[in-house]
Amino acid sequence: MAIIALLTDFGERDEYVGVVKGVILNINPQAKIIDLSHEIPPQDIVWASYLLYGCYKFFPKNTIFLSVVDPGVGTKRKIIVVKTKEYIFVSPDNGLLTKVLEREKPEKIIEVKNKKFFLKEISSTFHARDIIAPVVGYLSKGVNLGKFGLEVKKVKMISLPKPLIRNNQIIGEIIYVDRFGNLVTNIEKKILKRKKSHFCINIKGRKIYKINNSYAESKKGKLLAIWGSRDLLELAVNQGSASRELKIKKGERVHIEFSYSL
């Protein structure tokens, strides 16, 4: 059974996601369609890239990921199919796959061109419906990658906000605030791996001296640091909202200071 996972910034209150599913099912009624999220902040390719990265490896082999955050819809930006060892990714070629492709090696990249697989009428505002959904539908039926267009060599990569390492400091930033008000930083677990000694995490003047093993290890209402489920450092308030209580939004800086030079 073909599994298709959807990631978009379409929201769930309009019919956009439903129509995409209709188009896929019209081509392959057997497809199993799963929503990753449709609430990517509009046009936020960077967060979509992180979210997909935190997600895809939990899905069955051969899952097809339709990912659309597409401020360039209707322009000449490419639409690509990227096959890795275990998965297939279909997306506008705008950097959305950057984070995944830091880990995965593309085996084949196709620029989607063959109109035979598109809807008959192509709008200028909704290529997810008119081009990407039908392509995904046919892919899920086993149509060969090569049929959709010519091979290309490169996927567009964007520069993601990496933390700075300077003297005795790591300087990161909040790249996302989740539904619980947890503050997700761009500081990955592997950076801190060998730096287990004393440190101080500083955000907006608030200081944290350790990384929790669970939320509940801190008292209710207390600010804490924890490795989130995406292996990124998160700042959270046990049973509360760190974002609301500290009035912190995306973009805020986070400093980790060590007692020695890094």
Place this chain on the structure above:
Amino acid sequence: MAIIALLTDFGERDEYVGVVKGVILNINPQAKIIDLSHEIPPQDIVWASYLLYGCYKFFPKNTIFLSVVDPGVGTKRKIIVVKTKEYIFVSPDNGLLTKVLEREKPEKIIEVKNKKFFLKEISSTFHARDIIAPVVGYLSKGVNLGKFGLEVKKVKMISLPKPLIRNNQIIGEIIYVDRFGNLVTNIEKKILKRKKSHFCINIKGRKIYKINNSYAESKKGKLLAIWGSRDLLELAVNQGSASRELKIKKGERVHIEFSYSL
């Protein structure tokens, strides 16, 4: 495989939609259930009618559309099954199908009456669960339309907000603001088809002189007009929210002025 598409104003935070799905699956565990939207503004039959219209034709033949926006729940308003050439629509008979039935001809209209197909206990607030979901479940298993009740001749139609054409002007209105802040008007593509010459679109004193082929054709932050994916004229801001930036809501007038009489 039977495909069932759901359109309601139930929202996704309560269990209402989940229960409807449970009832359907209890009758037909094979059914494939797809969400169109559950975020129709409460009781907004007009927008539900447009949304369904923009949606249904992308679904496979024989899809059953369960559409419930139902301010009259618990009263004597009818529940109807409407069979068109390719689809089946089940809905309270309150005008929700108006826009679809401007294009599609009903082959059969049944007033749902046969309690054999309802849940045993009928609440007064949730007929989608107690009546409509089980009827849809049995329909999806192939139970004949005639079993559910007697044929009726008419579906209730409501008057939708049509644009006025007067002298050299088309006067429309904003009927919906989507998730991106795009302003959806009631001006259909076909009206403007043969009027390609110079015109000026005017909304709240802001003027637009052309219809874009893509959002990105205008600079970031600029107000533009474009044919949306529903073939309705939309006003949008490239990579921004027209609604927020122009402080425009549903109901605002839009004027299109031509240099000659229409």
Place this chain on the structure above:
Amino acid sequence: MAIIALLTDFGERDEYVGVVKGVILNINPQAKIIDLSHEIPPQDIVWASYLLYGCYKFFPKNTIFLSVVDPGVGTKRKIIVVKTKEYIFVSPDNGLLTKVLEREKPEKIIEVKNKKFFLKEISSTFHARDIIAPVVGYLSKGVNLGKFGLEVKKVKMISLPKPLIRNNQIIGEIIYVDRFGNLVTNIEKKILKRKKSHFCINIKGRKIYKINNSYAESKKGKLLAIWGSRDLLELAVNQGSASRELKIKKGERVHIEFSYSL
């Protein structure tokens, strides 16, 4: 076909729900996964308990309910599988099943312990993904309950806000405000069954003297009382929002006064 229903406080804008589905499908690609709600207010075990109660009996026999509202994630709180006559419930052992188990008798309770069925890496913040989803996946494939851990005798029950009955009064409270602004009380239908005589419902000084059979029985904009779809008394405004118009939130008291002692 195995049906799995999901109830969480994860929200739909992050990838948490999608990942849980990915993990389940990775183990059982045939599973049919249905969302009850993911918008339980963060950490609100009480409302999750009511919502599940209002829901589960509409699902097919053998449905597996994965319910996660889990402020204790990462601590030593148990994860349990509860088998009743017709259903299976998997959840942290924190009281979430209280309301269901007031009606259903557990046939078997297992404390989940067997790491063979978990993901290889267990995070401290996301046991729904790392433990509960794979367990549910294997359960849905028919793995015997006993394989997951040892039998235990008790499920944690929490005290739910019951209405007080005093002299000639029932004193309840608003335990939930739904998407329509309807005010859901903790007063169950069975309490009022034999008390059909004159009464006065009083909330924030507003008085109601009867229980409607439909919303539309009252004029548009009028405050009314009605038995909601969960068999709990609800206060609503016909085609309006009782919550917004009366400025009433969760926790507000509701008095029902009778002309005689109860």
